[in-house]
Amino acid sequence: MRRGLDRVFVFLAGACAAAVCALLLGIAGAIVWRGLAVLDWRFVTRLAAGSGGSGGVFYEILGTLILVAAALLVSAPLATGVALTEAVYLDSRPRAGRWLLSALYAANSIPSVLLGIAGLIVFSRWLGWGKSWLAGGILLGLMILPTVSVALIERLRSLPRKYVEAATGLGLSRSQVVRSVLLRQSLSGLVSGLLLGLARAAGETAPILFAAAVFSGAGLPAGIRDSPVVALPYHIFVLAQDSLDPAVQDHLWGAAAVLLGLVFALSLLALPVRLRIHEEAKHA
Amino acid sequence: MRVGGRPLELTRIVSLGFTALAAAAFLGMLALFAAGSAPLWRQPGAAGFFGIRWFFRVHQFGFLPMIYGTLAVSAVALAVAAPLGIGTAFFTAEVLPRRARLAVKAGVELLAGIPSVVYGLLGVLLLRDFVVRLIARWEPLSGDTLLTGGLLLAVMILPTVMTLADDALSGVPAGQRLAARALGLTRAETALRVATRQAFPGLVSAVLLGLGRALGETIAVFLVIGRQDNQWPQRLLAFEPLTTAGQTLTTKLGGSETFISYGDPVHWGALMGLALVLFAVVAAVSLAGARLTTWRGRRA
Numbered sequence: 001m002r003r004g005l006d007r008v009f010v011f012l013a014g015a016c017a018a019a020v021c022a023l024l025l026g027i028a029g030a031i032v033w034r035g036l037a038v039l040d041w042r043f044v045t046r047l048a049a050g051s052g053g054s055g056g057v058f059y060e061i062l063g064t065l066i067l068v069a070a071a072l073l074v075s076a077p078l079a080t081g082v083a084l085t086e087a088v089y090l091d092s093r094p095r096a097g098r099w100l101l102s103a104l105y106a107a108n109s110i111p112s113v114l115l116g117i118a119g120l121i122v123f124s125r126w127l128g129w130g131k132s133w134l135a136g137g138i139l140l141g142l143m144i145l146p147t148v149s150v151a152l153i154e155r156l157r158s159l160p161r162k163y164v165e166a167a168t169g170l171g172l173s174r175s176q177v178v179r180s181v182l183l184r185q186s187l188s189g190l191v192s193g194l195l196l197g198l199a200r201a202a203g204e205t206a207p208i209l210f211a212a213a214v215f216s217g218a219g220l221p222a223g224i225r226d227s228p229v230v231a232l233p234y235h236i237f238v239l240a241q242d243s244l245d246p247a248v249q250d251h252l253w254g255a256a257a258v259l260l261g262l263v264f265a266l267s268l269l270a271l272p273v274r275l276r277i278h279e280e281a282k283h284a
Numbered sequence: 285m286r287v288g289g290r291p292l293e294l295t296r297i298v299s300l301g302f303t304a305l306a307a308a309a310f311l312g313m314l315a316l317f318a319a320g321s322a323p324l325w326r327q328p329g330a331a332g333f334f335g336i337r338w339f340f341r342v343h344q345f346g347f348l349p350m351i352y353g354t355l356a357v358s359a360v361a362l363a364v365a366a367p368l369g370i371g372t373a374f375f376t377a378e379v380l381p382r383r384a385r386l387a388v389k390a391g392v393e394l395l396a397g398i399p400s401v402v403y404g405l406l407g408v409l410l411l412r413d414f415v416v417r418l419i420a421r422w423e424p425l426s427g428d429t430l431l432t433g434g435l436l437l438a439v440m441i442l443p444t445v446m447t448l449a450d451d452a453l454s455g456v457p458a459g460q461r462l463a464a465r466a467l468g469l470t471r472a473e474t475a476l477r478v479a480t481r482q483a484f485p486g487l488v489s490a491v492l493l494g495l496g497r498a499l500g501e502t503i504a505v506f507l508v509i510g511r512q513d514n515q516w517p518q519r520l521l522a523f524e525p526l527t528t529a530g531q532t533l534t535t536k537l538g539g540s541e542t543f544i545s546y547g548d549p550v551h552w553g554a555l556m557g558l559a560l561v562l563f564a565v566v567a568a569v570s571l572a573g574a575r576l577t578t579w580r581g582r583r584a
Contacts, residue, residue, distance in 0.1 A: 002470050002473070003470065005470070005472055005473075006470040006471050006472040006473075008472075009374075009471070009472030009475065009476070010375075010379055010471065010472070012371060013371050013372070013374040013375035013378070013379060014375050014379065015371070016367070016368050016369075016370075016371025016372045016374075016375060017371070017372045017375035017376065017380075017388065019368060019372075020368060020369075020372045020388075020392065020442065020446065021388065021391065023395070023439065023442070024391050024392065024394070024395050027395070027398065027406065027439075028394075030406065030410065031402070031406075077302060078302050078305065078306050080299070080302070081298060081299040081300070081301065081302025081303055081305075081306075082299075082302060082303045082306055084295070084299040085299045085300055085302075085303040087285055088285055088286075088287060088299075089296055089299060089300065091285060091286045092286055100303070102571060102574060102575065103307065103310075105570060105571060105574035106567045106570065106571050107306075107310050108570070109493075109496045109497075109500065109566050109567055109569075109570030109571070110310070110313075110500070110563065110566065110567070111499070111500030111501070111502060111534060111562055111563075111566055112500070112502065113500075113502040113503075113534050113537050113538045114313065114317070114537070114559055114562065114563060115313070116538070117317075117537060117542060117555075117559060118312075118313040118316055118317075120542065121316055121320070122316070125546070142306070142309055142310075145306055156285060157285070159285060161285070164285055164286075164287055168287065168288070173289060173293070174287045174288065174289025174290070174293060174295075174296070175289070175293045175294065175295040175296070177287050178287065178295050178296075179295060182285060182287075199397055200397070200399075202399070203397075203398075203399025203400070203401065203402070204399065204400070205399070205400065205401045205502075205503045206400075206502045206503055206538060209538060210542065210543070233399055233401045233503075236401045236402070236404075236405055237401050237404070237503060237507070240401070240404060240405050240408050240409075240507050241507065249409060252405060252409070253409075256402050256405050259399060259401075259402060260398065260399075260402060263397055263398070263399060264394065264397065267393070267394065267397045268394075271390055271393065
């Protein structure tokens, strides 16, 4: 009886796991299968043509890279500051540190469409930027700020205490300890957090919906004001709303495969470091 | 990591300054929504936002259809993703050896990284037709239904639920498992009686954080849900309304009304009111979820 129940348990849990793995393979397989049929060198080097549903996605890729680069420049310094504040400067005040940490969790949960609307108000209307790549970069940077900060905080907290003791013993000031010991040693946390965050930023549509992206008619931005970009996620988002034409569907699968390739490349780079840090932090 | 030092150092000032800047950005956002929604509350008969009709041309702004839509798709998503995700977590944490467990987790994390617009595309091109066949006997008008949105969300939050549930279960000390097995408990009994009891807050937290993601997801749901206003079901807890199109809080905010409403303070105020509701609900659910594990565990 008990043995039987044990087998039932393992079987049910295994069935769940098998279903999840099948789902993963099915989704990845569908995109790769349908995408590779369309994907070739010309698809990534040519401009979109017709009403957007044919030709290539060159500027869309470029626009996504511009947004990701801007998000990187926004979130890297901010996240470093937040992480140092939480892990170092508020360490003697646990209550304040806990507040900051839960604020980060709350910020991480904010639906990204709300960032898009806030961007519409602040950048498009108040600052009069219309649609601008910089607005998109700032919004995406803010969106991934909690992810990056928490990754760095986890790494900072897992550093051995003796590093600080040794550095202080050598007569380093706190700023020197922070800059040359703590940050240097936890660089892997920052980098993996950034890669992971940027992978998310590359694929997000909602934050750039109102204040940054257009469907067509944008190349390299020349300034800030009224300098929109075209971007892969927005391209897919618009075309998917009117996707009965089989030729457009092929184009969509191709664009999705390119976007997925970009996102997976970023997160696969981060994955080994991330899993290791995560397991270490748990068993520390 | 405590390091002694003077309060006025450049690195410290810059760090605290950046933190203040980030906090100001997020609090400012909240203030924007609150201020923007003021015209709605000040409007005579303001209690109208608690109604079931949203007709912006005649200034009727009932929030309930959108709230119903959000709850409906999230309920479907949880009903599918919670058992599947926790079941998988039992398998990875209790049955699989460590290496295989990490391999499955890596795969699931990749699943989590798929952009929501790609999920939306899969929903439009594949899931929609599947759902039409699935619910054929309710004679749906199209595959653009709340059910489609819910199933799509289930796939999207599955990685969150699974990976957090696995963290919770595999965080139970190995000694407890050994002791339980030594007392003659089977693997299932160890998992369900010992590990589950220890990991219970973590499992609840996994479900709550999954729910938080489901409530706030916009793009994928937008693409498959049909966006029909004033969807207020005759029977609340019935299956039929799931087979029709609807609106959620997020699809309303992500839709065209956000563009066309800017000249009309009350209409804009109503959308900002929706944004506030969404913000409050998602933050509450996610904070409750985070509080169950992080606050207790890491910074006791």
